[in-house]
Every structure is written in C-alpha cells, then in structure tokens.
Amino acid sequence: MPDLMEPLFCGEPELGHLYNTLRRVFREADISTPDLDARLLVTETLDVTTTQLIANPRLVIEDESIAELERRARERLAGRSIGRILGRRAFWSLDLRVTDDTLEPRPETETVVELALAALYPPDEAVTVADLGVGTGAILLSILSERPAAFGVGVDISFKALVEARRNAERHNLDQRARFIQANFGAALGRQFDLVVSNPPYIASAEVETLDRTVRDFDPRLALDGGEDGLNAYRTVFAQAEAMLKPGGALIVEIAPLARDDVIAEAALQGLEPLAVADDLNGDPRAVSLRRMVV
Ligand SMILES: C[S@@+](CC[C@H](N)C(=O)[O-])C[C@H]1O[C@@H](n2cnc3c(N)ncnc32)[C@H](O)[C@@H]1O
CATH class of the missing domain: 1.10.8 (Helicase, Ruva Protein; domain 3)
Structure with a gap:
C-alpha cells in the first residue's frame, strides 16, 4: 500500500x-x-x-x-469504483449516470438485454416491456434504444433510483417511451406486458459482508441483498408473473451462476419454464428466459 x-x-x-x-x-x-x-x-x-x-x-x-x-x-x-468517481458508466451502447443511489451497471447484465432483444423480434413491433428493479435504467433503456416502437415501464422501490433512471431516459431521448413507478417489483403494474425483465438483488444476506469493498461499501444494500438464500426477490417476481405477463410473454431474469438450478426450480413452482439461458463473457450462466407453461 x-x-x-x-x-x-x-x-x-x-x-x-x-x-x-x-x-x-x-x-x-x-x-x-x-x-x-x-x-x-x-x-x-x-x-x-x-x-x-x-x-x-x-x-x-x-x-x-x-x-x-x-x-x-x-x-x-x-474503494470507490472508477464509474462512481466519474459519475457515469458505459452499458450496452449507452452512457449512463451513476450515483450513490444506484447500482453501477455491470457488463454481465448485458446478457439480459441480449435475451430480451431475441424475444422482441421483429424489431419494429409496438411491444411493451417492464423492468423490475430498474436502477439506472440500464436494461430498460438499452432495450428501448434497440426497439424504436417499444414502450417501457421501469419499477424500483427506491425513489432516488427512479429519479436517476428518468434522467438517463431523458439523456438518451427515450423519456417519451418510458414511465417510472415506485413499487414492490410488479405489484402496481396494473396491466400485462409482452416482456418483463429483472436484475433483482440476489446476494444471500450473509454473503454481502464478504463482497469486495468496492461493491459492499458503495453499491446500495437494497440492490444487493436477496435475503437469507438470495432468492427472495425471485419468489416475489415469479408469484407476480401470471398477472403481469401477456399470454406467450416472456420473463427474463439475471441470476448468479451458481443459483441457476435453484432459480429455475422456484420458477417452476409458479408455472414458469425455462426457454433459454445466456452465458456471460466468463462462460457462466447469467440470464434465464422463462415462459408460462402451457398445460
Ligand atoms: C441489482 S439492482 C439492478 C439495477 C439495474 N436494473 C441494473 O441491472 O443495473 C436491483 C434493483 O432492484 C431494486 N429493488 C430492490 N428491492 C426492490 C423491490 N422490492 N421492488 C422493486 N425494486 C426493488 C433496487 O433498488 C435496485 O435498483
């Protein structure tokens, strides 16, 4: 030192x-x-x-x-990251403002965007997208930037994060196609969507203390802590899936690589089956696309 x-x-x-x-x-x-x-x-x-x-x-x-x-x-x-020091971070093709109230977007989260764009094809359809735990807006705004007729709703429990997501939408001229609401994941959506995406907090509570200090001390705890086994947010979101997905609509979630089987098992309890799994640049499973089972 x-x-x-x-x-x-x-x-x-x-x-x-x-x-x-x-x-x-x-x-x-x-x-x-x-x-x-x-x-x-x-x-x-x-x-x-x-x-x-x-x-x-x-x-x-x-x-x-x-x-x-x-x-x-x-x-x-x-211990502050370069993104936090500079107050901005590149994600997908966007330059996003990052503050102490938002998780700093990670490159591995681009796997969620990749699966979302594959699900929203052809590109010019007027589809609807909800992003649960929108943070800076990284996932939602990337999707809207690639799908010019899409409309999106970003949800976060943190009002301060929503302020930043809106600013980022304005910064990239996407605010006309995006709305932001404060709620417990999908609880207040009030309508069904073609696609729901989420990078929820998924670190087990006891593990948060063991994270690198750049993450532990600077990313908001609310963005990290997924409860005792790290699966709390998935349980909430999966239970909301039927109400918020149009028939045939997809739900795409980011996962911790080691949690893939557990997340898929939780999804099955709510009648959701996996369609695709995307690997990050390390070759680890990082995003899962789910759809309601047809019975
Ligand atoms: C891991 S961060 C993801 C942020 C952003 N989507 C990204 O990928 O960079 C999780 C986000 O979920 C939000 N969050 C935590 N609990 C929530 C809840 N019960 N309802 C809605 N959002 C919640 C946090 O405030 C945080 O912005």
Whole structure:
C-alpha cells in the first residue's frame, strides 16, 4: 500500500510521469485493474485522449488538474469504483449516470438485454416491456434504444433510483417511451406486458459482508441483498408473473451462476419454464428466459 500521508504525485508535472506514477500506486494498492483504472482517471480528469497519453508524455499539466487527479485517485484507493468517481458508466451502447443511489451497471447484465432483444423480434413491433428493479435504467433503456416502437415501464422501490433512471431516459431521448413507478417489483403494474425483465438483488444476506469493498461499501444494500438464500426477490417476481405477463410473454431474469438450478426450480413452482439461458463473457450462466407453461 502506498504511503497515503505523502502526496501521490511529486517530480515533473508531465502527463507521462503522472500516468506512470498512478499505475504504480494502483498496483502497489492491489487494485484489480491498475493500468486500466489509471488510464481512465488520467484521460477523463486531464481531458486527454489515450493517443495523447502515448504520443505526448511530456505535456505539462496545470497544478489544479493535478490536484483533482490526486483527489480522484485517493477516492479509488478508498474503494470507490472508477464509474462512481466519474459519475457515469458505459452499458450496452449507452452512457449512463451513476450515483450513490444506484447500482453501477455491470457488463454481465448485458446478457439480459441480449435475451430480451431475441424475444422482441421483429424489431419494429409496438411491444411493451417492464423492468423490475430498474436502477439506472440500464436494461430498460438499452432495450428501448434497440426497439424504436417499444414502450417501457421501469419499477424500483427506491425513489432516488427512479429519479436517476428518468434522467438517463431523458439523456438518451427515450423519456417519451418510458414511465417510472415506485413499487414492490410488479405489484402496481396494473396491466400485462409482452416482456418483463429483472436484475433483482440476489446476494444471500450473509454473503454481502464478504463482497469486495468496492461493491459492499458503495453499491446500495437494497440492490444487493436477496435475503437469507438470495432468492427472495425471485419468489416475489415469479408469484407476480401470471398477472403481469401477456399470454406467450416472456420473463427474463439475471441470476448468479451458481443459483441457476435453484432459480429455475422456484420458477417452476409458479408455472414458469425455462426457454433459454445466456452465458456471460466468463462462460457462466447469467440470464434465464422463462415462459408460462402451457398445460
Ligand atoms: C441489482 S439492482 C439492478 C439495477 C439495474 N436494473 C441494473 O441491472 O443495473 C436491483 C434493483 O432492484 C431494486 N429493488 C430492490 N428491492 C426492490 C423491490 N422490492 N421492488 C422493486 N425494486 C426493488 C433496487 O433498488 C435496485 O435498483
């Protein structure tokens, strides 16, 4: 761990020196992706491109910018993710605002979007989509961005998360096709949808404390904790499925890879059968598409 009582940067106020110092500091602090994090912080804070970073290492940086880089670097050393420090995160094709009230969207959640787009085909139909536990709006807004005639409802128990989801919808000109409501998952939808998606909280309560501090201390607890066995939210959502799905409609949920069989078993108790399972980039099962069983 670097000595945090000392300034992080000393010596030449040059771009290349600052970048190399930050890489070293992050490596010494055992940050999992030190070079990437250093590059993102340097390029975003100093407003330089990656090409400039390589081609112009002698560029002299103003003291004020160095002070801001140091402030942000210390936040990273304290466990905040780069997305939270910068206040935004790329997901699918969207740049989303992230705040302390929203889960930072994860790349593996794009598997839910992939299954959703496969379910909503052909692309130009006027379908309806509900996203239960919408957070930043990552899943819902990605779907709406790819399906120009679709209409969506985002639900969250957290009012502050809904404010951010709406802002993200406005930011991407999707707010005319999206509504946001505060409710316990699908309890207040009041109509049936062609597609329901959800990335619910699914970490078992006792496991939350064992998570990496970047997640444990900074993602909202409400977005993580799935109760004693991590399955509480699925039970609620599956019990609501009949009321909220049109005949033939699909329900797509994100899962923890090890919970696949348990989630599918809970779904079967409510008359839902699996149609497809999507793997994330690690090859782990990450999203399940379900449909009401035809009897
Ligand atoms: C894992 S986060 C998913 C956020 C976003 N959909 C994503 O994939 O990045 C779960 C979300 O569910 C919300 N949530 C938790 N309990 C809920 C409930 N009972 N009803 C509705 N939303 C809930 C949390 O506030 C959080 O925004």
